Amino acid sequence: MATIDLGDDPLDLDRQVCFALSVASRSVIGMYRPLLEPMGLTHPQYLVMLALWQSAPRTVHELSGVLRAEPATLSPMLKRLESIGYVTRTRGVPDERTLTVDLTDTGRKLRATAEQIPYRVVELLGMEVSELEHLHQVLGKVIAATDTAPERA
DSSP: OOOOOOOOTTTOOGOHHHHHHHHHHHHHHHHHHHHGGGGGGGGGHHHHHHHHHSSHHHHHHHHHHHOOOOHHHHHHHHHHHHHTSSSSEEEEEOOTTTTEEEEEEHHHHHHHTTHHHHHHHHHHTTTHHHHHHHHHHHHHHHHHHHHHHHOOO
């Protein structure tokens, strides 16, 4: 096994992956806020809508898996999306524990407006699409590594 060299100060804040990811995440999500505001969406609600635009209807359990979010976290978002007319929530028959979420016509039509958001984000970031694709690929590796990493106490 190769020796890991973390330099003179392994606790230097600017060298911490968690710090860079945290700042980048807050900053990028902040860029979305004014883009989503005209649609009445928060960033987490936008992620739900993206999942539904990709494939609808979906159960809350399916959405939970795709979005890597707890069903209890999704519940208030889904209620809000229903109240503003973007989705419907339907209890399963005969299993009422299953809750299916589908897009309304308004929710489906909103996709056309939302299609402009990724273009605007690329413009605002001032980065090449290839750079963002590479970043996405690297973040995918980070996510996969955290999915398979053994938990340590």
